[in-house]
Structure formats: structure tokens, C-alpha cells
Amino acid sequence: MTQMDYAGMNIATPQIKHVAEVEQLPEELILKGVAEGKIVIPCNINHKNIVPCGIGRILRTKINANIGNSTLSSCPGAEKSKLNIALHYGADTVMDLSTGGEITSIRQAILAECTAPLGTVPIYEIVARYGSCDFAKEKILTVIREQAEQGVDYMTIHAGLLKKYVPLALKRKLGIVSRGGALLAAWMQETGQENPFYEAFDEILEICHKYDVTLSLGDGLRPGCLADASDEAQFAELDTLGELVFRCRQAKVQSMVEGPGHVPLDQIQMNMEREQTVCGDAPFYILGPVVVDCAPGYDHFVAAMGGMMGAYHGAAMLCYVTPKEHLGLPNADDVRRGVIAFKIAAHAADVALKKPGCRDRDDAISDARAKFDWEKQFETALDPAWAKELRQQALDESSAPNQHGSEYCTMCGPDFCSVRLSARLKKEVNSR
Amino acid sequence: MTQMDYAGMNIATPQIKHVAEVEQLPEELILKGVAEGKIVIPCNINHKNIVPCGIGRILRTKINANIGNSTLSSCPGAEKSKLNIALHYGADTVMDLSTGGEITSIRQAILAECTAPLGTVPIYEIVARYGSCDFAKEKILTVIREQAEQGVDYMTIHAGLLKKYVPLALKRKLGIVSRGGALLAAWMQETGQENPFYEAFDEILEICHKYDVTLSLGDGLRPGCLADASDEAQFAELDTLGELVFRCRQAKVQSMVEGPGHVPLDQIQMNMEREQTVCGDAPFYILGPVVVDCAPGYDHFVAAMGGMMGAYHGAAMLCYVTPKEHLGLPNADDVRRGVIAFKIAAHAADVALKKPGCRDRDDAISDARAKFDWEKQFETALDPAWAKELRQQALDESSAPNQHGSEYCTMCGPDFCSVRLSARLKKEVNSR
Numbered sequence: 120m121t122q123m124d125y126a127g128m129n130i131a132t133p134q135i136k137h138v139a140e141v142e143q144l145p146e147e148l149i150l151k152g153v154a155e156g157k158i159v160i161p162c163n164i165n166h167k168n169i170v171p172c173g174i175g176r177i178l179r180t181k182i183n184a185n186i187g188n189s190t191l192s193s194c195p196g197a198e199k200s201k202l203n204i205a206l207h208y209g210a211d212t213v214m215d216l217s218t219g220g221e222i223t224s225i226r227q228a229i230l231a232e233c234t235a236p237l238g239t240v241p242i243y244e245i246v247a248r249y250g251s252c253d254f255a256k257e258k259i260l261t262v263i264r265e266q267a268e269q270g271v272d273y274m275t276i277h278a279g280l281l282k283k284y285v286p287l288a289l290k291r292k293l294g295i296v297s298r299g300g301a302l303l304a305a306w307m308q309e310t311g312q313e314n315p316f317y318e319a320f321d322e323i324l325e326i327c328h329k330y331d332v333t334l335s336l337g338d339g340l341r342p343g344c345l346a347d348a349s350d351e352a353q354f355a356e357l358d359t360l361g362e363l364v365f366r367c368r369q370a371k372v373q374s375m376v377e378g379p380g381h382v383p384l385d386q387i388q389m390n391m392e393r394e395q396t397v398c399g400d401a402p403f404y405i406l407g408p409v410v411v412d413c414a415p416g417y418d419h420f421v422a423a424m425g426g427m428m429g430a431y432h433g434a435a436m437l438c439y440v441t442p443k444e445h446l447g448l449p450n451a452d453d454v455r456r457g458v459i460a461f462k463i464a465a466h467a468a469d470v471a472l473k474k475p476g477c478r479d480r481d482d483a484i485s486d487a488r489a490k491f492d493w494e495k496q497f498e499t500a501l502d503p504a505w506a507k508e509l510r511q512q513a514l515d516e517s518s519a520p521n522q523h524g525s526e527y528c529t530m531c532g533p534d535f536c537s538v539r540l541s542a543r544l545k546k547e548v549n550s551r
Numbered sequence: 552m553t554q555m556d557y558a559g560m561n562i563a564t565p566q567i568k569h570v571a572e573v574e575q576l577p578e579e580l581i582l583k584g585v586a587e588g589k590i591v592i593p594c595n596i597n598h599k600n601i602v603p604c605g606i607g608r609i610l611r612t613k614i615n616a617n618i619g620n621s622t623l624s625s626c627p628g629a630e631k632s633k634l635n636i637a638l639h640y641g642a643d644t645v646m647d648l649s650t651g652g653e654i655t656s657i658r659q660a661i662l663a664e665c666t667a668p669l670g671t672v673p674i675y676e677i678v679a680r681y682g683s684c685d686f687a688k689e690k691i692l693t694v695i696r697e698q699a700e701q702g703v704d705y706m707t708i709h710a711g712l713l714k715k716y717v718p719l720a721l722k723r724k725l726g727i728v729s730r731g732g733a734l735l736a737a738w739m740q741e742t743g744q745e746n747p748f749y750e751a752f753d754e755i756l757e758i759c760h761k762y763d764v765t766l767s768l769g770d771g772l773r774p775g776c777l778a779d780a781s782d783e784a785q786f787a788e789l790d791t792l793g794e795l796v797f798r799c800r801q802a803k804v805q806s807m808v809e810g811p812g813h814v815p816l817d818q819i820q821m822n823m824e825r826e827q828t829v830c831g832d833a834p835f836y837i838l839g840p841v842v843v844d845c846a847p848g849y850d851h852f853v854a855a856m857g858g859m860m861g862a863y864h865g866a867a868m869l870c871y872v873t874p875k876e877h878l879g880l881p882n883a884d885d886v887r888r889g890v891i892a893f894k895i896a897a898h899a900a901d902v903a904l905k906k907p908g909c910r911d912r913d914d915a916i917s918d919a920r921a922k923f924d925w926e927k928q929f930e931t932a933l934d935p936a937w938a939k940e941l942r943q944q945a946l947d948e949s950s951a952p953n954q955h956g957s958e959y960c961t962m963c964g965p966d967f968c969s970v971r972l973s974a975r976l977k978k979e980v981n982s983r
Contacts, residue, residue, distance in 0.1 A: 127694070139905075141980075150889075179799065189949075189961055189962060189963060189964050190965075190966060190967070191949040191950050191951045191961045191964040192945070192948060192950070192951070192961045193947035193949075194963075198905070216962065218964070218966075218967050219964075221581065246966070246967070251602075251966070261883075266946035272847065274979055280828050285976075288973075288982055289973070289976055292914070292917050292918065292921060293917055293921050293970065293972070293973065294918060294921070294969075294970070294976065294977055295724045295969055295973045295976075296969045296970065296973070298963055298967055298968075298969045300965045300969065301969035301972035301973055301976075302967070302969075302972065303973050304972070304973075305975070305976055308976055308979065308980075324907025329856045335668060335799065342971075343917070343920075343969075344649075344913065344914075344917035344920070345902065345913050345914075345917070346909060346913070346914055346917060347911075347917075349748070365638055383738040383899075383902050383903045383910075384859070384863055384899050384900065384902070384903035385863075385903035385904070385905075410859075410899040410902070410903070411895060411898050411899050411902060412912075412913035412914075412916050412920075413898070413912045413913050413916045413918075413927075413931055414891075414895050414917075414932065414933045414934070415928065415932050415938040415941075416897075416934055416937040416938040416940075416941050417891065417895060417931065417933070417934065417937075419894075420852055420855075420892065420895065421895055421899070423856070423972060424855070424859055424895070424896070425899075426857050427816070427842075427856055429859075430675075431816055433673070433816075442941060443941055443945055443962070444962075445920065445928075445960070445965055446938060446942040446945055446960060447939045447941065447942055447944070447945020447946065447960045447961040447962055448945055448948075448949065448960075448961040449962075450944075450945075459694075459846075459849065460849075460852065463846050463852065463853055463856070464856070465845060466644060466843050466845070466846075467815075467816050467842040467843050467853070467856060469814065469816035470777065470815050470816070470842070470843060471670050471815045471818075473815035473817075478777060478778075478815075479561075480844075481776065481777050481778070481843055481844035481846045482724070482776075482777075482778055482844075482845050483846050484845045484847075485724050485725055485775070485776035485777070485844050486724065486855070488725060488775075488776070488844075489724060489725050494581060496847065496877075497847075499845055500845060500847050500848070501845055501846045501849070502848055502849065505848040505849075506848040506878060507872060508848075509847075509848050509878045509879065510878040511871055512623070512879070513878055513879020513880055513882075514879065514883075515873055516624060516625075516760070516879075516882060517621075517623040517625075517879070517880065518623050518624070518879075519614070519624070528877070528878060528879045528880075529621060529623045529624045529879040529880040530621060530875070530876075530878075530879055530880045530881075531621060531730055532621045532622040532623040532624075532650070532651075533622075534620070534622060534650075534678070534683070534767070535622070535650050535675070535678070535730045535731055535816060536730075537728045537730045537732065537733035537734075538725065538726055538728060538733075538775075539724070539774075540727070540733035540734065540737050541720075541721070541725065541726030541728070542726070542735055542857035543735075543737070544717075544721055544726065544727075544733075544736060544737055544740055545662060545721050545726055545750070547740065548718070548721055548740075549905070551711045
């Protein structure tokens with residue numbers, strides 16, 4: 120029985136109750152959303168230490184942090200430290216995208232510590248184990264079954280990239296930039312066969328239903344640069360993803376849809392609305408989108424800007440991007456930067472959408488600012504340690520008394536401090 | 552004769568011709584914009600080494616970097632180094648907001664090196680020189696005249712904050728967060744007199760006309776937190792700024808209007824459109840806006856997110872914010888981070904608005920990506936040194952051959968590289 124099965128029978132599981140509580144929304148709304156497939160709660164029955172997390176347009180915007188090694192880089196220890204940093208700074212879900220050696224044991228170690236839903240892209244392990252030339256159905260299903268049994272909460276499956284879409288994508292400036300998508304396209308072009316995940320979709324649904332694995336329908340044809348955005352290839356695949364959503368719903372398997380990618384700002388709203396229409400409002404899980412191509416080193420920031428607008432227009436979850444995007448495998452520090460950038464983006468959208476309780480934190484820090492309560496400001500900050508460090512740095516570089524308690528900062532000093540002046544004026548007015 | 556005088560007589564000055572060329576727009580469009588006051592080209596007749604820069608909704612979005620010392624921090628040498636960093640990373644204009652000692656000589660040194668338009672906030676020097684209790688008209692005019700003669704290209708004058716608006720602002724969570732605004736409010740409350748800049752506005756116009764100083768009509772009542780955004784105080788002042796714009800236009804003094812501040816995402820479009828209506832489409836020069844309050848240490852980023860949306864909805868220039876905002880006086884490294892964040896924001900908006908030539912850079916870097924031309928990627932990047940450093944860091948942390956020329960990065964390695972796979976597929980298809 121999946122969460123969707125229960126919700127369909129109007130049974131509020133502990134997971135559904137938990138989501139209602141943290142989202143400050145009525146239980147019935149969550150029940151309805153899960154039953155209709157507009158909210159997912161990825162939680163594999165074998166992932167024992169998970170804290171359930173709801174993903175859907177009406178809920179708070181969630182963010183995902185990708186970790187994982189590559190064939191060239193990183194080790195199990197490094198991945199565990201990335202996991203802890205991601206969780207510490209507030210990642211709502213984590214994906215282990217390892218493609219190098221020891222994939223199974225790295226995932227095992229991560230699952231044991233990961234209180235957030237954990238996602239994977241099974242094709243990576245399939246290729247790492249069997250090579251990129253062999254996508255025999257039984258091999259695909261073996262890996263998916265093993266991962267499901269291990270406790271993976273959601274899996275990206277690129278089942279929407281049909282053979283006929285490949286030529287559309289090869290017309291592009293950057294072709295296919297999804298790893299899974301490119302591997303599948305190469306195989307389909309080589310063998311002339313249809314997408315093996317599409318062909319095995321019913322069997323995949325069976326496995327996912329058994330363990331309540333949420334399917335994240337991957338966009339193998341997401342655009343990799345502004346010039347390629349919103350093209351025929353992208354939307355052809357989206358149509359197929361929409362069909363797959365309905366097959367998932369019929370099978371009572373939870374599903375979400377993955378989205379772009381590189382998209383200029385003016386096309387974000389249209390992209391979000393199109394997914395809602397084509398995919399029956401299934402939770403949209405987007406990567407960025409990256410709104411300019413020319414800022415390598417700052418792509419966490421560029422993608423968070425697009426992500427903010429995506430969330431504002433209905434995306435349910437943002438996959439973070441790190442400063443290393445387009446340059447190399449992120450390390451722990453990149454994970455931190457990526458998570459924080461996306462926490463800010465998600466929060467900005469949630470505040471604008473007036474989701475319950477979201478602005479409380481902003482009001483609290485503003486009250487603390489008005490009172491020069493520095494400790495409270497740091498406490499309410501998204502990254503207290505960093506805020507504290509910057510203030511200390513400014514104090515160290517100044518002639519100001521080196522203490523946090525002072526009623527000004529080194530920007531204005533006491534004579535030019537507007538907050539100080541305002542507080543005085545307010546006091547005078549109130550004492551009249 | 553100001554640029555506006557010339558444009559009104561249909562004379563294309565060298566400055567107007569220059570702006571038309573760099574913006575890739577017809578000269579007539581710039582002429583008309585300057586004549587109507589919808590485009591400004593701040594260039595004081597005494598700022599000899601200036602490269603003219605146009606500011607207006609139809610032009611590329613400009614960004615301003617604030618530098619300057621405080622009574623507690625920094626020295627002339629540090630300010631010169633901030634200037635050079637700001638210009639190096641692409642600030643279109645620079646404001647010297649010094650409030651500490653040696654204001655005149657710091658400004659002199661900055662003007663001598665500053666090829667971008669330089670702005671100031673004269674009330675800072677007035678207060679530094681005469682204290683905050685004496686805003687006698689002749690003192691105000693003396694400072695403004697001296698700065699104009701020195702070559703300052705634009706000046707923020709908080710003439711729109713009328714006495715009757717002060718009580719509206721004191722109702723807020725954070726009161727008045729503009730330094731100039733708070734100083735004036737305190738003085739007006741103390742003396743019972745009207746805003747001295749408003750009272751002296753005709754004389755100020757006379758000085759500005761003589762030197763072709765552009766007036767930047769300051770928003771002393773910009774909101775300082777989300778809770779205070781778009782309130783009565785803010786819009787009351789905006790109405791007065793609109794009246795002042797028309798007085799500037801009658802006097803053929805170029806003018807722009809300053810805007811918020813802290814504004815939630817959902818109110819940005821409305822704020823931009825309201826300014827366009829109320830102020831006759833005078834260039835809107837906005838500070839951020841900051842879209843969440845709770846991310847001190849990352850406010851460069853938070854403000855750039857809002858700035859991007861502001862520019863998309865019509866703001867002409869974005870005033871950067873640095874990571875030190877709300878924490879202390881920025882140093883040179885903060886200036887760099889702030890400028891880059893805002894370059895990205897401005898570029899994202901310009902690309903989305905399809906301004907002439909703006910996407911060329913993105914297309915060039917995407918072509919370089921498809922070809923694994925790393926050198927070209929770095930060259931086209933907004934911050935080449937930083938991109939190079941991150942790639943090198945990733946290589947150093949990996950087992951990959953330590954060279955830039957390789958046809959993959961450490962994220963995917965050769966086997967999982969989608970760009971490499973795509974290139975191969977494209978080649979195969981084309982060779983058939």
C-alpha cells in the first residue's frame with residue numbers, strides 16, 4: 120500500500136498527518152492532494168529513519184541537494200560529509216548521484232544517516248555495473264529492485280525520451296545535456312530500439328508500488344543553454360511525461376515531473392503552467408532554471424534566481440545547482456553554497472505566495488534589527504555563523520568597539536545610523 | 552546647456568551618439584528619450600574623463616556600486632581600491648557615500664580615476680561638516696555647489712520626504728531606514744520646519760542645470776523590511792517625487808527616481824509600474840529590492856534576485872547591495888561580490904527583455920561548451936578568474952589529468968559526459 124493508496128481510501132497516514140502539521144495546512148487538503156497525485160510524500164517503506172516531507176505546489180517549496188561521487192572524484196567519507204552539510208543547511212531531500220565505484224555501499228551509508236527522502240538515478244548504477252551498451256530489461260529491473268529494497272525514496276527514470284525525439288534534440292546548440300538522456304539517446308541510436316525504461320514502465324511501476332517509491336519522471340531533453348530552451352524536443356518529451364503521470368496515478372504510484380534546465384526569465388512562467396496543464400498538476404521538480412549561461416562559478420546563484428521564479432509560478436521542488444556546475448564535481452563547500460542559495464530562493468517565493476507562517480522568520484529578524492538585538496538577528500538568520508563572521512570582520516576592520524552589542528554597525532556608525540535615529544523618533548512620538 | 556537642453560533642440564551630442572552606439576539603438580530613440588526625461592546621461596561638464604552612460608528603461612539595465620568610508624571605517628586608499636574593483640567587474644556607475652573624514656579629498660581622488668558617472672548624497676557631507684542640527688539653505692547649497700563644481704555627475708537629494716509623511720513612517724516596524732531620510736525626519740520633527748531640500752529645490756535645480764548634474768530623487772521612506780513594503784509612507788513620498796520629476800523636466804535638469812528597498816517578490820511588478828505612472832517614466836533606480844529579510848551575509852544575492860525582477864518590470868538601474876548589508880561597511884571583496892551578483896541580475900533581465908545584442912555572450916559560451924573550448928568559456932564568463940579557479944580546484948581534488956583541455960569535467964568524467972555523448976551523436980547523424 121502506497122501513500123496514494125491510503126489517501127485514495129481517505130486514510131490519513133502518520134506521514135500525511137505529519138505533512139499537514141509542518142505545513143500548517145488542514146489534513147484534508149493533504150489527503151486530497153496525495154489522492155489526486157498533486158502532492159507526493161516520498162517515503163520508501165524500507166527507509167526507516169525518514170522524516171516525511173510533502174512535495175506539491177500548494178506546500179512550501181522544497182529544495183533538493185545532489186551529492187554523490189564521479190568516476191574521477193570523491194570518496195565515501197566525502198559524500199557523508201556532503202550529506203550532513205546539505206541536511207544542516209536545510210535541504211529537504213537529497214539525491215545520491217554517484218557514478219563512480221562503490222555505488223551501493225555509498226548509498227547504504229547515506230541512507231543510514233539520511234533523515235530526508237533520498238533520491239537516485241538508477242541508470243547510473245546500471246551503466247556503472249553493466250556498461251552503457253546493455254540496457255536489457257532484466258538488468259534495469261534488477262538495479263531498480265535492489266535500490267527500492269534498500270530504501271530509496273524516489274528515483275529519476277528517463278522514460279519520456281522516446282526514440283523519435285532524439286533527432287529533435289540533436290538540432291540544438293548543446294544537444295542533450297542530461298547524463299541519463301544522453302546515454303539513452305546513444306543506445307537508441309545505436310540499436311534502433313525504443314527507450315528501455317519506457318518499454319519496462321509497467322514492471323517499474325510494480326516495483327515502485329511495492330516499496331512506495333515515488334517516480335521522478337526525468338527530463339532527458341531539458342535544454343542546456345538559453346538558445347535551446349522551450350523547443351520542440353523539450354515539449355515533445357513533456358507530453359510523454361504527462362502520459363506517464365497518468366499511468367503512475369492509475370497504478371497508485373506517486374510521481375513527480377522533472378523540468379528544465381536553462382530557461383530565460385521570460386519563459387519560466389509559461390514553462391511552469393505548461394507542465395501543470397500537460398501533467399495534471401503533478402509536482403514539478405525543476406533544476407534551476409539557469410537564467411544566464413555566462414556566469415560559470417556563480418551558477419548556484421543564477422539557478423536560484425530562476426528557481427525562485429519557477430517556485431513563484433508553481434514549481435514544487437527546486438533541485439539546487441552548485442558553484443561548480445559546468446566546471447567540476449562539487450565539494451562540501453559547494454554543497455553549502457548551493458543549499459543556502461536555494462533556501463533563499465524557495466523562501467522568497469513562499470513569502471510572496473503567502474504560504475502559512477513563511478514570513479514569520481522575516482518579521483522576527485526585522486524586529487530584532489529595530490532593537491539592535493544582534494544575537495536574535497543571528498539566530499533567525501538562514502546562516503547564523505556566516506552572518507556573525509561578516510559582522511566580526513567589519514568590526515575588526517574598523518575603529519569601532521569590538522562588541523556585538525553596540526547599537527549601530529560600521530556601515531553608518533552611531534551618527535548616521537538610520538535605525539538608531541528612527542528608534543529615537545518613535546520613542547519621542549510615543550512619549551508625547 | 553544640459554544633455555536635456557540639447558536633446559530638446561534635437562541636437563545629438565557626442566554623449567547621445569555614444570549611448571546610441573553602445574546600446575545598439577537608433578540615435579533618434581536616445582534623443583527622444585533624453586528630451587522627454589525617460590533617459591538620463593549623467594555627465595557633469597567638469598567630469599573630464601567620463602565615458603557617458605545612458606540610464607533608462609529601454610536601455611540595458613545599469614548597475615551602481617556604492618563605495619565610501621564611514622566614521623568608523625576605511626581610508627582613502629581602500630576606497631580607491633574599491634573603485635577599481637567596482638569598475639573592473641563592470642559597475643556602470645559608482646556612488647561615493649563617504650560619511651567619515653576627508654570626504655572632499657576622497658571624492659577628488661575617486662573622480663580623477665572614475666571613468667563611470669559618479670554619484671553622491673550631499674546630505675552626508677553637509678552633516679559631516681555642519682552637524683545634523685543645521686540645515687540652513689545657504690549651507691546646503693554651498694555643499695551642493697562645491698560638489699557640482701568638482702564634477703559629481705548625479706546627486707541623491709531627499710526632497711520628497713515632506714514633514715507630513717514622517718508620522719506615517721514612524722508607524723512601521725522599522726521606521727525610516729534611509730540615512731538621509733532619517734536625518735531629515737529627525738530635523739523636521741525637532742524644528743517643525745519643512746524639508747529643507749524641498750524648500751531649496753529651485754536653487755538646487757539652478758546649480759544642477761549649470762553643471763548638468765542629474766538629480767537622483769531619493770526615497771527617504773523606502774521600506775526597510777518586508778512588513779513595511781508598499782505602505783502609505785512609501786507611496787506618499789513617491790507622489791511627491793513624481794511632482795519633483797516634472798519640476799526637473801521643466802528646468803531641463805535630468806532626473807531619475809530612487810526606489811525600494813525591501814519588497815516581497817509579488818509586489819515588485821506593481822512597484823515598478825506605479826513609479827512609471829506616477830513619475831512619467833523617469834528612470835527608476837532601485838536598491839535591490841531585497842526579497843527576504845532573513846539572509847544577512849547573503850543580501851547581495853537576495854537583493855540581486857529582487858533587482859532582476861525589478862529590471863524585468865522596468866527599472867533602469869539597480870543599486871547593488873553587498874554581503875555586508877545589515878552587518879557592516881563593505882570591503883573590497885564585498886564590492887566584488889556585490890557587483891557580480893548584480894551584473895548577473897541585470898543581464899538575466901536584459902536577456903529576457905531581448906535587448907539588442909544581450910544574449911550574444913550566452914550563445915558564445917554555450918558554443919564553447921559544446922566544443923569543450925575551456926579557454927573560450929573562461930573568456931566569455933562574467934568572472935573568468937573565479938571560473939578558472941573553481942575548475943582547477945575540482946581537478947586538484949580528483950584523479951583526472953590536471954589540464955584544462957580535457958573533453959569532460961570531474962562532475963561526470965569521460966563515461967558519463969552528456970556533452971561529449973551529444974557531440975558524438977551529432978557527428979554520427981551528420982556523417983550519414
